[in-house]
Amino acid sequence: MQRWSRRWQAGESNKDRLKIIAEEDAALKNQPAGSVTQQVGDFYASCMDEKSANRLGIKPLQPYFKEIDSMQSRADLARVILHLHNEAVFVPFGVVGGQDNHEPSQVIAQFFASGLGMPDRDYYLKTEERFADARVKYVEHVQKMFELAGRSPEDAKKMAATVMTMETAMAKATLDNVELRDPAATDHKVKFSDLSQMAPHFDWAAYFKGAQISTADLNVDQPKFLAEFDRQYFNLPLADWKIYLKWHVLNGSAGALSAPFVEEDYRFNSAYLAGTKEIKPRWKRCVEQEDQLLGEALGQEYVKRYFPPEAKARVQEMVKNILSAMGDTIQGLDWMGPETKQKALLKLSTFTPKVGYPDKWRDYSSIHIERGAYFDNLVEGRRFFIADDRAHIGKPVDRQRWGMTPPTSDAYYNPQLNEIVFPAGILQPPAFSMAANDAVNYGSIGVVMGHEVSHGFDDQGAQFAADGSLSNWWTADDLKKFHEKTACVSNQFDGYFIEPNIHHNGKLVLGESIGDLGGAKLAYLAFQKSQQGKPPLPVIDGFTPEQQFFIAWGQFRGDATRPETQRLMIQGDPHPVAKYRVIGPLSNLPAFQKAFSCAPGSPMVRPAEKRCEVW
Numbered sequence: 001m002q003r004w005s006r007r008w009q010a011g012e013s014n015k016d017r018l019k020i021i022a023e024e025d026a027a028l029k030n031q032p033a034g035s036v037t038q039q040v041g042d043f044y045a046s047c048m049d050e051k052s053a054n055r056l057g058i059k060p061l062q063p064y065f066k067e068i069d070s071m072q073s074r075a076d077l078a079r080v081i082l083h084l085h086n087e088a089v090f091v092p093f094g095v096v097g098g099q100d101n102h103e104p105s106q107v108i109a110q111f112f113a114s115g116l117g118m119p120d121r122d123y124y125l126k127t128e129e130r131f132a133d134a135r136v137k138y139v140e141h142v143q144k145m146f147e148l149a150g151r152s153p154e155d156a157k158k159m160a161a162t163v164m165t166m167e168t169a170m171a172k173a174t175l176d177n178v179e180l181r182d183p184a185a186t187d188h189k190v191k192f193s194d195l196s197q198m199a200p201h202f203d204w205a206a207y208f209k210g211a212q213i214s215t216a217d218l219n220v221d222q223p224k225f226l227a228e229f230d231r232q233y234f235n236l237p238l239a240d241w242k243i244y245l246k247w248h249v250l251n252g253s254a255g256a257l258s259a260p261f262v263e264e265d266y267r268f269n270s271a272y273l274a275g276t277k278e279i280k281p282r283w284k285r286c287v288e289q290e291d292q293l294l295g296e297a298l299g300q301e302y303v304k305r306y307f308p309p310e311a312k313a314r315v316q317e318m319v320k321n322i323l324s325a326m327g328d329t330i331q332g333l334d335w336m337g338p339e340t341k342q343k344a345l346l347k348l349s350t351f352t353p354k355v356g357y358p359d360k361w362r363d364y365s366s367i368h369i370e371r372g373a374y375f376d377n378l379v380e381g382r383r384f385f386i387a388d389d390r391a392h393i394g395k396p397v398d399r400q401r402w403g404m405t406p407p408t409s410d411a412y413y414n415p416q417l418n419e420i421v422f423p424a425g426i427l428q429p430p431a432f433s434m435a436a437n438d439a440v441n442y443g444s445i446g447v448v449m450g451h452e453v454s455h456g457f458d459d460q461g462a463q464f465a466a467d468g469s470l471s472n473w474w475t476a477d478d479l480k481k482f483h484e485k486t487a488c489v490s491n492q493f494d495g496y497f498i499e500p501n502i503h504h505n506g507k508l509v510l511g512e513s514i515g516d517l518g519g520a521k522l523a524y525l526a527f528q529k530s531q532q533g534k535p536p537l538p539v540i541d542g543f544t545p546e547q548q549f550f551i552a553w554g555q556f557r558g559d560a561t562r563p564e565t566q567r568l569m570i571q572g573d574p575h576p577v578a579k580y581r582v583i584g585p586l587s588n589l590p591a592f593q594k595a596f597s598c599a600p601g602s603p604m605v606r607p608a609e610k611r612c613e614v615w
Helices: 006-027 036-045 050-056 058-067 076-084 127-150 151-171 192-198 204-210 223-235 240-254 260-276 282-306 309-332 339-350 374-389 438-443 446-456 476-494 510-530 545-559 563-572 576-587 590-595
Strands: 091-100 107-113 218-220 352-356 412-414 419-423 498-499
Touching: 006 036, 006 127, 006 545, 036 282, 036 374, 050 240, 050 260, 050 374, 058 076, 058 240, 076 204, 076 223, 076 240, 076 374, 091 223, 107 223, 127 151, 127 240, 127 260, 151 223, 151 240, 192 204, 192 218, 192 498, 218 352, 240 260, 240 374, 240 446, 260 563, 282 374, 309 339, 309 419, 309 446, 309 510, 374 510, 412 446, 419 446, 438 446, 438 510, 438 545, 446 510, 446 545, 476 510, 476 576, 498 563, 510 576, 510 590, 545 590
Parallel strands: 107 218, 352 419
Antiparallel strands: 091 107, 412 419
16 A cells, blocks of 8 residues: 555445445346446456466457557558547547536547656656656666567667657656646647647548547647657657557556566556555456446445435535535635625535435446456446547536546546535545544545535636636736735645655645645534534543544544655645645644644644635
């Protein structure tokens, strides 16, 4: 494991539950083709068949390698890129459906930069020792994978160098993680005809026709990257492209191949980059993969067993109180003028909460799943995912779709839909329990709810209006004050170090830190609101209800995280290390200081002149 806590233990317990469901379905033979039990059971059974995977070795990828080797022209290269995109191998760019920033009721094609084998551009370009070391280890990893695929050490070494050269050039044309957090930086809506100017050597008409994508308006997140792709597409030898594409086919499929590939993939991506000490058991990797591809099939039985209607009703009541607390907070702000307040309250009034699971389940019956054909099943699932996604491009947005599966132990806010989503998988102990009192539930899942609501008004969410459009709804004076308040949070987190000379990037974690700060405050206010007219909650083990609230957040959010994982997070994760997700926001809250009688100057009391408050 990369980290551990009660919160992460709950996520792992979800996988134990999914394992039970998958194993029970796998024990049922001869189920109707296309039924939920047949697909869930047969997919899991095929994934667990490690002997077959080991027997096949590299054979599942040989048709891909043969197709790549047969390329003789740029048109062939374009055809292979399309084939890989059809199976969710997005190199060197990707195209998916997404809401139009300017007409959020419509879905358009969204081009995004892709095709790097390391986590982000900085791993290719920064000079610090940890990045330089990663580059050496990555080239060794690529070479080793090619050797496992049957190439000689000499050939594999040359191939790894080619991959590194191509990816480094792509990295130079890619935005960094902080730049990617700004919605305006990736907002480049263009006409289909404009693609011929942005990347003139690629046959876009053939690509869109083959992908069956509407040629209406689209968005290109990084025009500079698209231009670099076009340069390499036109100028590099096909031999280099063959190596690059083979690498990404191999890299994207390693976990579904024989043990040597699985182990080498783990060695670099998990053991080296994240510091994990052992590979996950196969059953856990199988339920994770199945949840990713067939999550709403697995989720149907999951919610029947683990998320009863009375739990959903209680959670919905909590969400109602959180939203009400946010309304009270906006109305009481002394730094925001009436005009902006009115628009903020309008946005809040249009929030759509989704709790537990979708009202309409996704239909996977068209996916052909068989026992004993794991790699084929994986490809089938990926093809379905891509085709299902593309089918929505050029059409009105389907507001009933979910971006997470019901068993997922997480939550999210979508600014274009202006929705907050809490899957059943996170609505489990210790985040939420029907047996827990309000102090504990509001102090754990309540803060998560407040966090997601706050995302609607963080540095990113504040750029989206009530209708989901990327547009300014602030007066100039109020926006200036807002930026001053968010700068306080950014500066606070710049000062949190994980080890000497390595500290958080306050701008990278700004949105999540605003979410945590606002989440804790809103949940506390909602907890107080929930207690109106009720008998006082009891003191437990000497802790008052107010203390129980904050202890619950510390117990839920605090993780023990491996040093390597912390370094990985500091570089690219918009979430701070868990320790500071507790210390950071709570040290700003007078309610916390009062609950524990913290004296001025205490470590958990930020000086008044440095105290941050946005919402």
